[in-house]
Amino acid sequence: MTNTTSQRFKFLVLLVACVPFIYPFAFMFFTAMRPSEDYLESRLGLPTALTLEHVTYALDNAELGRGILNSMIAVGTGVAIVVVVSALGAYWFLRHSGRVANLLLGAILSLWIVPFVIYIIPLFVMLSDAGLTDNLLVLGAVYGAINVPFGLYLLYAYFRDAIPSEILQAAEVDGASGWQTFVRIVLPLSRPALATLAALAFVWTWGDLVISLILIQSSERFTLTVAASTLAGRFDSEPQANAAAALIALLPILIVFLFAQRAIRSGLTAGFGK
Amino acid sequence: MTESLSGARRRGDVGYLVPMLVLVGAVVLVPAGVAIFHSFTDWRPGGESPWVGLANYREFLSNPVTGEIVKNTAVLLIGVPLWTALPLLLAFALHERTRATGFFRAVFFFPAVLSPAIIGIMFRGILAPEGLVNELLLGVGVVGEPVLWLDEASLVKPTLIFVLAWASVGAGTILFAAAMTSVDNHLLEAAKLDGANWLQRLRYVVLPGIASVVAFWVVYQVVSVFLYVFGWIFILTRGGPGYSSTTLDFDVYQNAFANGLFGYASAQAVCLLVIAAIVVIVGFPLARRTRRA
Numbered sequence: 001m002t003n004t005t006s007q008r009f010k011f012l013v014l015l016v017a018c019v020p021f022i023y024p025f026a027f028m029f030f031t032a033m034r035p036s037e038d039y040l041e042s043r044l045g046l047p048t049a050l051t052l053e054h055v056t057y058a059l060d061n062a063e064l065g066r067g068i069l070n071s072m073i074a075v076g077t078g079v080a081i082v083v084v085v086s087a088l089g090a091y092w093f094l095r096h097s098g099r100v101a102n103l104l105l106g107a108i109l110s111l112w113i114v115p116f117v118i119y120i121i122p123l124f125v126m127l128s129d130a131g132l133t134d135n136l137l138v139l140g141a142v143y144g145a146i147n148v149p150f151g152l153y154l155l156y157a158y159f160r161d162a163i164p165s166e167i168l169q170a171a172e173v174d175g176a177s178g179w180q181t182f183v184r185i186v187l188p189l190s191r192p193a194l195a196t197l198a199a200l201a202f203v204w205t206w207g208d209l210v211i212s213l214i215l216i217q218s219s220e221r222f223t224l225t226v227a228a229s230t231l232a233g234r235f236d237s238e239p240q241a242n243a244a245a246a247l248i249a250l251l252p253i254l255i256v257f258l259f260a261q262r263a264i265r266s267g268l269t270a271g272f273g274k
Numbered sequence: 275m276t277e278s279l280s281g282a283r284r285r286g287d288v289g290y291l292v293p294m295l296v297l298v299g300a301v302v303l304v305p306a307g308v309a310i311f312h313s314f315t316d317w318r319p320g321g322e323s324p325w326v327g328l329a330n331y332r333e334f335l336s337n338p339v340t341g342e343i344v345k346n347t348a349v350l351l352i353g354v355p356l357w358t359a360l361p362l363l364l365a366f367a368l369h370e371r372t373r374a375t376g377f378f379r380a381v382f383f384f385p386a387v388l389s390p391a392i393i394g395i396m397f398r399g400i401l402a403p404e405g406l407v408n409e410l411l412l413g414v415g416v417v418g419e420p421v422l423w424l425d426e427a428s429l430v431k432p433t434l435i436f437v438l439a440w441a442s443v444g445a446g447t448i449l450f451a452a453a454m455t456s457v458d459n460h461l462l463e464a465a466k467l468d469g470a471n472w473l474q475r476l477r478y479v480v481l482p483g484i485a486s487v488v489a490f491w492v493v494y495q496v497v498s499v500f501l502y503v504f505g506w507i508f509i510l511t512r513g514g515p516g517y518s519s520t521t522l523d524f525d526v527y528q529n530a531f532a533n534g535l536f537g538y539a540s541a542q543a544v545c546l547l548v549i550a551a552i553v554v555i556v557g558f559p560l561a562r563r564t565r566r567a
Contacts, residue, residue: 006472011374014367018381020440027406028396043409081297089294092287108294111302113550115501117526118543121536122308123301125319145301148294178287207389210508214531225391229509239399246395250388257387261380264387268445269452 031243039240058228058244066220067227068252070136071206074223077140078147079201083194085144086151091182093152094159094168105156111149116211124214134217142215143205151197154270158193159186196267199260203253224249306547309540317537330541342517343525346431347499350521353435354495358488360439361446366476368447369454370462379448386444394509397437398424401510424511427518434506434519441506442498446491453487454480489564493557500550522546 031039032054034047059065093105123142127133163186171181187194212223222230228245257264313330315323334340364382368375385393400406403420411417423433457480465479481488504523507513513520513528520528523546530539 010367010370010472014364014378017364017367018378021381021385024396024400024406028399031399043404044406044413085293085297088290092290092294095287095290108298110554111298113497113501113547113554114302114306115523115526115543115546115550117504117523117530118309118540118547119302119305121526121530121539121543122305122312125536126305126308128319141297142301145297148298152294178290182290203387204389207392209389209391209505210527225389229391229395239402239404242395242399246392246399249392249395253388253392254384257384261383265379265383265448268386269449 028243028246031240032247034240036240054240054244055248058241058248061241062227062245063219063222064224064227064245064248067222067224068248070221071224071252074136074139074143074212075202075205077137078143078205079198081141081144082147082151082201083198086148086155086197087187087190087194088182089148089152090155090159091186093156094163094186095178105152109149109153116146120211120214127215133215134221136216136221136223139212139215139223142211143201143208146211147197147201147204151201154197154267155190155193157270158190162193163189192263192266195260196263196270199256199263200267202256203264206253206256310544312537313541313544315537317540319536323537326537330538331545333538334541334545339517339520339525343520343522346517346519346521349431350435350438350499350503351496353438354492354499356435356439357442357446357495358492360443361450361491362476362481362488364443364447365450365454366472366480368451369457369480379451382447383444385441386448388441390441390505390509393437393441394506397510401433425515427515430511430515430519434503434510437506437510438503442495449487449491450484453484457483486561486564489561490558493553493561496557497550497553500546500553522549 027044030047031043033050033052035049035051035053038048089108093101124133127138132138167185167189168181171185176184207225208223209225209229212226216222216226219227228249312323314325314327316326316329317323364378368378398405401423402408403422407423408417408420412420421429423429461479461483462475465475470478500522503521504527507519507521507524508527511519513524522542526539526542526546529535529542
């Protein structure tokens with residue numbers, strides 16, 4: 001083959017292109033894990049030894065452990081809400097296709113262009129008046145609502161394209177109620193799409209900072225990113241603790257990414273549609 | 275018979291829709307409506323909010339910060355060609371069969387699932403005076419003293435453009451790679467036999483085939499500059515130094531939560547919504563009509 005050299009060259013170029021994407025993570029990892037003496041000597045190379053000292057320090061001083069728990073409560077609530085609410089809503093739109101239904105569908109889908117700064121101010125005021133701020137479940141509900149337009153888009157498209165209408169008709173002829181059809185046919189057939197939505201909603205809301213900064217006031221309810229970043233300012237003079245905080249915040253997303261990469265990819269490309 | 279049966283059955287269906295309407299209404303629609311209303315008042319939550327008509331909007335037009343915001347946004351938009359070209363090149367490099375595609379895809383894609391809050395903490399370390407970038411540049415001898423990437427007015431926006439390129443390249447690569455699977459491989463082979471080099475194949479064979487996807491991406495990037503830069507500004511620069519990296523959404527946040535100017539911030543937010551809507555309403559139909567590059 002004449003193109004093996006060009007193949008090799010391209011492979012090499014791709015490898016080089018990887019460096020700016022891998023090295024920052026490696027740098028952060030090594031900064032967090034290398035002993036302090038080592039850091040003073042050289043920051044760029046491989047560490048001479050690994051230590052959990054800075055990770056422990058960040059966990060203790062920034063209360064990141066509690067932050068992880070708080071994030072799990074808020075993000076878990078948000079993921080559960082967006083999956084359930086979007087699935088129910090998408091099922092309604094699957095069964096109703098009149099002009100009103102189409103208008104409503106378009107209206108909800110177009111909400112993604114509403115900037116969060118426009119509704120977060122009144123939402124904060126309204127929730128404060130109702131005594132509902134500083135509440136991780138309310139934060140979770142807000143997370144859920146923010147992802148609903150995407151969830152509806154993803155699940156509606158999946159219900160419509162991946163579930164044969166003959167199956168739905170057959171179920172109806174057999175006397176299955178709408179709810180039975182939903183629970184026994186639509187949901188089991190849509191497992192891939194539901195998983196994609198859950199994975200994407202997880203990584204998107206896990207990284208949220210500002211909404212939780214606005215809606216949560218007491219430090220014992222800080223989510224992980226808030227805990228890590230409000231202390232990032234204090235850690236600016238302690239780069240190794242800073243790197244450790246970033247590493248801890250990133251780890252859960254890395255785990256979800258490794259397990260659900262395909263699902264996340266398919267969700268993102270579906271999000272762009274045609 | 276079946277029709278009326280399903281009709282009767284579906285009347286009780288509204289329960290499927292109610293949770294969605296309640297949730298979206300309570301979190302997004304009602305608050306957005308309140309913001310639009312209060313953009314015409316001197317809003318003091320918990321107190322009197324006198325009607326001021328268009329005063330907030332007039333203030334927005336005459337405020338010197340607005341000029342800064344327009345300039346900053348315009349400079350950030352210069353990043354769009356870079357944010358489009360990089361993923362195009364990577365996607366095409368991955369498209370024509372190569373080794374370890376899965377590995378490369380994962381590497382380029384991972385930053386795209388991280389949020390500004392998380393990458394931001396990391397980049398503060400990387401861009402710090404004693405951070406990775408400065409250490410490398412000092413080591414090679416390109417610069418004599420550490421560069422203040424985020425603290426110098428002339429550097430902060432180019433730095434942001436590069437950080438955003440780093441963060442968004444994965445999503446673009448995945449999207450373009452998916453689109454490229456629809457390009458006829460025989461055409462690529464034929465072009466290769468005719469002596470078209472790699473860039474020519476990308477330009478003349480692949481690009482026309484995926485032109486509308488690329489156009490969508492461009493419009494999406496433009497919208498992103500208005501809607502999604504907030505997190506980066508918040509973590510990396512706080513709009514500074516001075517106002518040199520302040521964007522409209524960040525200024526809304528500052529005015530509401532730091533300066534207590536709720537009415538003014540609401541008027542700004544309404545303007546932001548209108549701008550985003552115009553970009554989408556004009557941009558997406560244009561993208562849909564794009565056939566050839």
